[in-house]
Amino acid sequence: MNEATEPTAEGLVLQRLRERFGDAVGTIKIWRHETTIVLATPDLVPVCLYLRDDSDLAFDFLSSVTGVDRWNLPDNSPRFEVVYHLYSIRFKRRLRLKVRVHEGEAVPSVTGVWESANWHEREVFDLFGVPFEGHPDLRRILMPDDWEGHPLRKDYPVQASPKWWEEEPA
């Protein structure tokens, strides 16, 4: 495929980010030709705005936001990862951003950068219990409003007894 051009494109993104944000741009991993940048939580929104608005980068399309629970992995502190998949329609480039948070710690919402983050962040909140600061409408999205627990956490059993199913006393 077009892998030959990719390293330079990745290089451009990293170079720009380093120039603009210095060493605040965290760890960078490249695996299977995919770039992952781990950011500190406070840097998330400024970096996203920059990536969206810089005309040479133009990451205008947010593919998805999702979570990973590292509870049962060796490197499990902070426990949660929130993962952003960015795409530039003009340059046909993908980029993965990541922030890591402890349980209960909030992540700044990127709904102000990409509107589409709204439902994605609600889903992460619902299924992982990661709160998003500045989200306009942070509610559960897939599970019922009165559900207890967050199903995609690793300490949540695959077959859980649904408590909300029990009849309430009359």
Added chain:
Amino acid sequence: MTTARTMTLNMGPQHPSTHGVLRLVLELDGEMVVRCEPHIGYLHTGIEKGLESKRYQQGIPLTDRLDYLAPLSNNLVYVLAIEKALGIEVPERAQTIRVLMTELTRIKSHLVWLGTHAMDIGAMSVFLYCFRERERILDMYEAVSGQRMMSTYFRVGGLLADLPAGFEAQVQAFLADFPSRLAEYEALLTQNPLWRQRTVGIGTIRASDAIALGVSGPALRACGVAYDVRRANPYCGYERYQFDVPIGRVGDVYERYTVRIAEMRQSHRIALQALQRLTPGPINVVDPKLIPPPKKLLKTSMEALIHHFKLYCEGFNVPAGEVYQAIESPKGELGVYLVSDGTNRPHRVHYRAPSFVNLQALPRMAEGRLVADVIAVIGSLDIVLGEIDR
């Protein structure tokens, strides 16, 4: 939330025009929609959680159940993500068959969309014609996999089995008929004044809004943005096929219709090229750790027996790491984010479901319009609740 002037109407989750168990809370001022709020989750089945608890090969049948109108697209993106993490590429013939089957899947999915969308708006007969052609594609599914709907035909490292005898002729016969059938649907709708009144200028969305909302697939292309994953980031050798990416201009319900009709023509074109490219060859990678040995070897080769046993009892391990693989499903950008911890089960699988993201744009398209237009807009988004709720 309801003022003296407005009324709240609960549409769904059991409403035939919401294409599944979608619930919309509409705030109405007379016939006018002031606010539209989708409520989802009625079909949440925990498929992502389920995939984490299953070995890689065992998970593939679960993925069929996401977008149940295009099961092979869900299979494809899952196996492509695993293959990317493994660092393998399947042989030429398998890639061509994957392209052929996913393009037929696109036609099949678009046929259900067209039939139901037209029926929602009141054109009953289109539905019958669309399902007549869809039936022939279901027969092809059955021929390759034994299953008409949930076929699970793609496997990590290749395919379940090679194409059966006579399959190419079956596809040829269908492809020979299909353009004339497509012309029949168009004769019923494209210039039909009633159809145009219900769709032209309805549910428009600007390209910039659509991009900000993450809309992909035909709904984005109808706004004039030529983003198609097959063209932008080719997989399965799509860069070797000749096809156009049809786009619209204003992004209304009518253009979403014309774009999908044009896409069916392109899928037909790609399927014909795929048939020409089909040359005999292996359909699986050569790796006994991934692909079960031929049945007849089990009785004569101890090694084959061990591989068979290990593969079905333990599966295979995927190197630790993370990948994101996107494909162009009939609904838009379908992506899988796969995190492997090095074991035989995925640590995390996330499906970036195009219907989920596209549905978020519904309020933008429906607010300020009539209730009847909401029906037309839902139909034009082509959502499947199976992949929205996962």
